[in-house]
Amino acid sequence: MKDAHEHLDKLMQELRRGTITIGVLSQLSEPQYGYSLVTMLGENGLHVEPGTLYPLLRRLEKQGLLESKWDTNEARPRKYYLLSKTGKEVYDLLVVEWKSIVTSLNHVIEDKGDDVDGDG
Amino acid sequence: MMSMEMVERYIFAVMQKLPQSQRKDIAIELRGLIEDMLEDRSGKNHYTESDIEEVLLELGRPKELADKYRNTKKYLIGPELFDSYLYILKVILAVVGISIGVGFAIQVVINPVNILDHFVDMIVSAVTALPMAFGWTTFGFAMGELMGNVKKEDLQWEKEEWKPTNLPPIPVEHSRVKRGEAVTSIIFYAFFIVLFSFSSDYLGVWVFHDGFNGVVPFLNEQNYGTYLVFIILILGIGILNECLKLAFGKWSYKLVLYTTVSNTLSMAIILFMVTATDFWNPTFMSDLVEVNVLTAGSEGYDTVNWIWSRVTFWTIVILILSLVWNGIDGFLKARKNK
Structure with a gap:
């Protein structure tokens, strides 16, 4: 059984990697700083470690999906991230793709392969 | 204050692993994050040392965090x-x-x-x-x-776009270049190159009387230096040929053309060397007599002498035959692939 859990951990890690990005993009139509995102996602049941999220934000910014701005007015300086124009487009497309994956996978899982319709 | 020291150490340790250009930015961000996490845990400004430890443990080893920031290969x-x-x-x-x-x-x-x-x-x-x-x-x-x-x-040799229709046909079994043969030939050529460059002393009739006591060379020792260059050239062409075969993998007209051209070239060089009068050892027969392999005037002597005097002619005949045979053989194999 321990073996199965090890496999699960590994697979879940792979599975999460992509979904976290969607989760992050979904929250950034309004500017957010890193830790507020961790909290927001956590409240919605998506647990992201800050050590994963912060580097991810920087990467998405580097790729041009996010824009950032330092807010130095508060007690401690914070970097706020916001979807860029490209980021917005990519996010909308990504949502469509994601929904189609969910539909297909649900279909496959529920049917458990009983329904054989040709090669498809 | 001792406890904030630990945070600074942590940030420092992460920064050490990051490229200079990103350090300042990430340091500010990271410090902000740690403070946010502490606040979240215990309310404003009341964190204990164990709170800090927990937060830092949650962030993980400095090296691993830095790796995530760099997102580069390990x-x-x-x-x-x-x-x-x-x-x-x-x-x-x-x-x-x-x-x-x-x-x-x-x-x-x-x-x-x-x-x-x-x-x-x-x-x-x-x-x-x-x-x-x-x-x-x-x-x-x-x-x-x-x-x-x-x-x-x-590092890629083939730059053009790959298309399934461009896949080469599976070569007919018989017309494949046999890797083992080609590699063996290369080893032999290399062996002879080194052997020849060491000395011509060993190319000849080996004389054994109570063990090995010398060689009567086939070639003219005086001009050996000149011929050595040509011999190595010919063997080099041989290696090149085998490499070509390996690279092609199967017999094709192109490969036959290449090998025939290079074989012809080697043969031209050999012809040039052999027909020059001072290629062979001029004292070969008398040397043989001297080391008691043959006795002058005996039947054996006459036979060897007869062969020796025609060696140039037969060398040429054998070379031409093998050249023609190689060409035909390659051509036939290539045709099977069409």
Whole structure:
């Protein structure tokens, strides 16, 4: 059984990697700083470690999906991230793709392969 | 205040692993994050040392956090270069290994008595040279990876787009180039190159009277230096031919054309050498008599003399026949592939 859990951990890690990005993009139509995102996602049941999220934000910014701005007015300086124009487009497309994956996978899982319709 | 010291140490440790250009930015961000996490845990400004420890533990090892920021490889040679690396490594190890083997064979031929010493020499060279070749190749590729300026494309030979319709047909069994044969030929050519460059002393009739006591050479020792260049050239062409065969993998008209051209070239060189009057050992017959292999005037002497006087003619005949045969054979094999 321990073996199965090890496999699960590994697979879940792979599975999460992509979904976290969607989760992050979904929250950034309004500017957010890193830790507020961790909290927001956590409240919605998506647990992201800050050590994963912060580097991810920087990467998405580097790729041009996010824009950032330092807010130095508060007690401690914070970097706020916001979807860029490209980021917005990519996010909308990504949502469509994601929904189609969910539909297909649900279909496959529920049917458990009983329904054989040709090669498809 | 002691406890904030721990935070600073943590941030410092992460920064050490990051490129200079990103340090300042990430440091500010990270400090903000840690403070946010602390606040979240215990309310404003009331965190204890154990709170800080927990937060830092949650962030994980500084090195791992830095790795996530860099998002870069944790490998010596990445998947982009790995195929090329393996290929080059195999070639280099093969060349080094074969050279050591050939070196051993030559030493044994030249001085068979000390075979054990030569064997030990071979083992020693193998143990030192092979790891060295491995090490340097790996080092070279690791540097390429590190500098990051060697792209996969630079190392790819086929640049054009790949299409399934361009897949070459499976060669007919008979017309495949046999790798074993080609590799064996290369080893032999290499062996002879080294043997010839060592000395012409061993190309001739080996005389045994109570053990080995000398060779009556076929070739004219005086002009050997001049001919050596040509001989090595011919053997080099031979190696090139075998490499071509390996590269093509199967017989095709193009390959036949290449090999025929290079074979003709080698033959021209040989013809030029052989027909020059001073190629063969002019005192071959008398040398044989001198070492008591033959007695002047005997029947054996006459036979050998008859053969020796026609050696040029027969060399040429055999060469032409083999050239023609190679050409026809290759052509027939290539035709099967059409």
